[in-house]
Amino acid sequence: MTTTTxxxxxxxxxxxxxxxxxxxxxxxxxxxxxxxxxxxxxxxTSAAPPAGSDVAAAVREAGYEVVSRP
Known part of the structure; x- marks a missing residue:
């Protein structure tokens, strides 16, 4: 398992x-x-780090913005 913030x-x-x-x-x-x-x-938390673009897209769809990612 990995964690990404x-x-x-x-x-x-x-x-x-x-x-x-x-x-x-x-x-x-x-x-x-x-x-x-x-x-x-x-x-x-995930089995492997998720694609940053997938996380950013999910956050954007919820109405917010990723301003910093690994």
Missing amino acids: YTVKGMTCEHCAGSVRTGISGIAGVSGVDVDLATGTVTV
Whole structure:
């Protein structure tokens, strides 16, 4: 298992976190998504690191923006 942390812009509440969590959870191989509203970070747990473009697309579809990724 690997973990990858992204910084996401625009999340302000639990509804925001839920939208991002749901979107990223739909990516193949993702087994967990932890959203920290205080820091604006999203940590993704998966069998192999997901493609950054897949994560960015899922976040964008939820209405937010990845501003930093590995």
